[in-house]
Amino acid sequence: xxxxLPFLKxxxxxxxxxxxxxxxxxxxxAEWVLLCDELTTSRLGSLHAVRRGTLPEPRPSLxxxxxxxSIGMMxxxxxxxxxxxxxxxxxxxxxxxxxxxxxxxxxxxxGVIVQPxxxxxxxxxxxxxxxxxxxxxxxxxxxxxxxxxxxxxDLVSFAQPPLTIAGDNLAGHSLDNRASVAALTHCLRELRGxxxxxxxxxxxxxxxxxxxxxxxxxxxxxxxxxxIAIDVTFGAxxxxxxxxxxxxxxxxxxxxxxxxxxxxxKTLKALAERLEIPTKLEAMPRHSGTDAFHLQIAAQxxxxxxxxxxLRYMHTPVEMISMKDLTRVGRLLAEFAASLDENFMDGLKxxx
Amino acid sequence: MNAATPKITTDQIRLLERxxxxxxxxxxxxEVRSIVLEQVRPHADExxxxxxxxxxxxxxxxxxNRLRVxxxxxxxEVGLMxTNDEEDGIFRFDTVGGLDLRxxxxxxxxxxxxxxxxxxxxxxxxxxxxxxxKQTLTLDTLRIDVGPxxxxxxxxxxxxTFATPFKRLGSSLQAKAFDDRLGVAxxxxxxxxxPDHLDLLAAFTVQEEVGLRGARVAAYTLDPHxxxxxxxxxANDLPAWDGSENEQYNTRLGAGPALYIADGSTISDPxxxxxxxxxxxxxxxxxxxxxxxxxxxDAGAIHKQRQxxxxxxxxxxxxxxxxxxxxxxxxxxxxxxxxLHAALQALTPEILAAER
Numbered sequence: 001x002x003x004x005l006p007f008l009k010x011x012x013x014x015x016x017x018x019x020x021x022x023x024x025x026x027x028x029x030a031e032w033v034l035l036c037d038e039l040t041t042s043r044l045g046s047l048h049a050v051r052r053g054t055l056p057e058p059r060p061s062l063x064x065x066x067x068x069x070s071i072g073m074m075x076x077x078x079x080x081x082x083x084x085x086x087x088x089x090x091x092x093x094x095x096x097x098x099x100x101x102x103x104x105x106x107x108x109x110x111g112v113i114v115q116p117x118x119x120x121x122x123x124x125x126x127x128x129x130x131x132x133x134x135x136x137x138x139x140x141x142x143x144x145x146x147x148x149x150x151x152x153x154d155l156v157s158f159a160q161p162p163l164t165i166a167g168d169n170l171a172g173h174s175l176d177n178r179a180s181v182a183a184l185t186h187c188l189r190e191l192r193g194x195x196x197x198x199x200x201x202x203x204x205x206x207x208x209x210x211x212x213x214x215x216x217x218x219x220x221x222x223x224x225x226x227x228i229a230i231d232v233t234f235g236a237x238x239x240x241x242x243x244x245x246x247x248x249x250x251x252x253x254x255x256x257x258x259x260x261x262x263x264x265x266k267t268l269k270a271l272a273e274r275l276e277i278p279t280k281l282e283a284m285p286r287h288s289g290t291d292a293f294h295l296q297i298a299a300q301x302x303x304x305x306x307x308x309x310x311l312r313y314m315h316t317p318v319e320m321i322s323m324k325d326l327t328r329v330g331r332l333l334a335e336f337a338a339s340l341d342e343n344f345m346d347g348l349k350x351x352x
Numbered sequence: 353m354n355a356a357t358p359k360i361t362t363d364q365i366r367l368l369e370r371x372x373x374x375x376x377x378x379x380x381x382x383e384v385r386s387i388v389l390e391q392v393r394p395h396a397d398e399x400x401x402x403x404x405x406x407x408x409x410x411x412x413x414x415x416x417n418r419l420r421v422x423x424x425x426x427x428x429e430v431g432l433m434x435t436n437d438e439e440d441g442i443f444r445f446d447t448v449g450g451l452d453l454r455x456x457x458x459x460x461x462x463x464x465x466x467x468x469x470x471x472x473x474x475x476x477x478x479x480x481x482x483x484x485x486k487q488t489l490t491l492d493t494l495r496i497d498v499g500p501x502x503x504x505x506x507x508x509x510x511x512x513t514f515a516t517p518f519k520r521l522g523s524s525l526q527a528k529a530f531d532d533r534l535g536v537a538x539x540x541x542x543x544x545x546x547p548d549h550l551d552l553l554a555a556f557t558v559q560e561e562v563g564l565r566g567a568r569v570a571a572y573t574l575d576p577h578x579x580x581x582x583x584x585x586x587a588n589d590l591p592a593w594d595g596s597e598n599e600q601y602n603t604r605l606g607a608g609p610a611l612y613i614a615d616g617s618t619i620s621d622p623x624x625x626x627x628x629x630x631x632x633x634x635x636x637x638x639x640x641x642x643x644x645x646x647x648x649x650d651a652g653a654i655h656k657q658r659q660x661x662x663x664x665x666x667x668x669x670x671x672x673x674x675x676x677x678x679x680x681x682x683x684x685x686x687x688x689x690x691x692l693h694a695a696l697q698a699l700t701p702e703i704l705a706a707e708r
Contacts, residue, residue, distance in 0.1 A: 109521075114671070116591075122594075129485065129486065136590065139521060140522060141521070163471065167501040234479060239473075313476065316473060
């Protein structure tokens with residue numbers, strides 16, 4: 001059940017900040033190459049894997065997209081032994097003081113984000129949270145050596161080691177959205193030895209946390225008949241409003257709103273019920289906050305769906321997920337892909 | 353008088369790693385105590401564990417009228433205690449010792465004697481407003497989360513510490529709790545390399561972070577002629593935000609052991625300060641003077657015990673103490689050990705004959 005756990009731990013231990021996904025892409029490719037017919041990398045850095053279907057060409061195709069990039073930081077300048085940083089993706093600076101990081105300079109340097117003593121800060125920040133421009137990174141290296149090894153623009157990734165939590169849970173950084181990449185991998189494993197009528201594209205998309213550019217261009221490039229974005233969603237946790245969150249370990253969410261094709265939603269919901277996979281409807285009244293926002297409007301437009309994995313403490317280095325939810329998502333997607341036949345699109349209705 | 357200076361080698365660094373990875377929040381020092389006992393027992397004449405949990409180690413020298421010299425290093429660290437079970441793995445907690453709440457958010461923790469992993473999370477940035485993000489998260493809003501279904505693995509009253517693993521960064525070391533596992537590691541080396549002309553009274557103390565309580569009773573029991581507190585003190589040697597000169601650095605990394613003239617709880621005995629400076633100069637060991645000011649060490653309790661005990665503190669400078677990740681220089685540790693070793697070798701009863 002949890003053979004995905006070591007793979008996911010490897011995934012969240014690799015860097016791969018938005019726009020710089022090479023390291024994580026290689027790790028995913030090494031696994032997916034065993035599970036698909038063909039593997040390519042897009043012009044913007046998304047990874048595309050295809051399992052060819054059995055219908056005659058031109059064959060319909062299903063795109064399953066999970067973004068692989070993660071949030072992090074970037075060096076802006078050096079002051080002596082210390083580095084100033086800016087952010088890549090959305091980060092609340094209040095979670096940063098005391099975080100272990102890796103500075104990706106001429107070599108990978110371990111370090112820590114530090115909050116200078118109050119005596120060295122503007123008076124207005126005494127006891128208050130510090131904005132990012134006042135936080136520093138300390139690598140423990142002397143100034144001259146640091147100057148040789150690091151320059152502005154170098155990436156800084158979180159280095160909090162993965163934390164296995166009893167009861168099939170995992171905590172760590174970058175579970176948004178490597179958890180979904182692992183779920184998608186589980187889907188491909190479930191499909192092993194099971195031919196599908198349609199082509200099935202698995203995409204690990206780039207740049208979701210900054211521009212959503214990976215999904216938009218991958219959807220255009222691949223021109224799928226249907227697209228499903230797999231992403232994490234807000235897990236119920238202390239301090240988060242209960243009406244906007246979903247319990248972890250109790251099943252995935254199925255998105256509903258303008259980014260979602262209603263017929264596709266209903267198909268997934270009915271399938272989940274048949275498979276006895278618990279799901280919750282996630283209301284997405286505007287922007288879904290996922291790749292689906294762009295998948296839907298690529299080229300001539302694509303019927304799109306979002307499947308969500310509840311995750312606690314999103315965009316902190318201690319995000320937490322339940323492995324049960326990942327395998328449920330993987331199974332649901334696999335069964336959906338396997339169910340697609342030459343008549344599926346004829347039965348897919350926007351309205352009742 | 354010419355005993356070789358003990359060196360920091362891989363063995364000492366490995367021991368420091370074990371010491372910093374151990375969890376010992378004030379009042380719950382058992383994990384560090386067991387490492388200390390294992391290390392000192394083969395080298396001591398007497399080892400005693402007192403009512404509070406201090407480890408009191410005596411090594412007798414040879415000859416008559418021996419000086420009784422106390423060295424104290426505290427085993428405890430700052431941390432948290434679980435105070436309320438909110439079910440399904442979520443716990444309220446309170447702080448033990450001086451912790452800046454801004455350092456707690458988004459951290460991995462180890463809870464209880466079994467080191468059950470947990471996290472202190474935060475509301476996602478997506479669900480908070482810019483105004484909310486200008487407020488420090490208070491204890492009232494923070495929780496430790498050991499995962500759904502794991503409530504039974506920990507309990508109210510358990511202590512929690514940061515889960516930071518020890519790491520070497522070139523000439524620096526990174527870990528939690530260098531304050532004061534560095535002092536403990538240094539004192540272990542001194543017990544293993546004792547001077548032979550005086551009585552070495554090593555106190556591995558408890559509850560320093562909650563009011564120097566272990567040192568107080570340890571000093572009563574040991575009844576020394578004079579005392580050294582071995583600690584780790586903040587190096588606030590970062591750049592000021594506006595580029596002005598940092599005049600409140602307390603100590604600087606890499607500048608050697610920090611000698612105390614006065615802090616918030618002790619006025620060091622000037623004879624001991626002079627003696628340490630002379631010893632350092634003679635031996636060619638770099639040292640620095642800690643900027644006089646607040647803070648305190650076990651010396652604050654020791655010097656007021658019984659009729660009074662001439663005392664001084666000597667610390668390894670460390671950045672970001674009392675946070676998840678502190679950072680020290682290997683050279684500062686080596687020089688602190690070398691200075692203390694040289695001082696013990698050179699120490700004679702005449703030091704107390706001089707006028708204070």
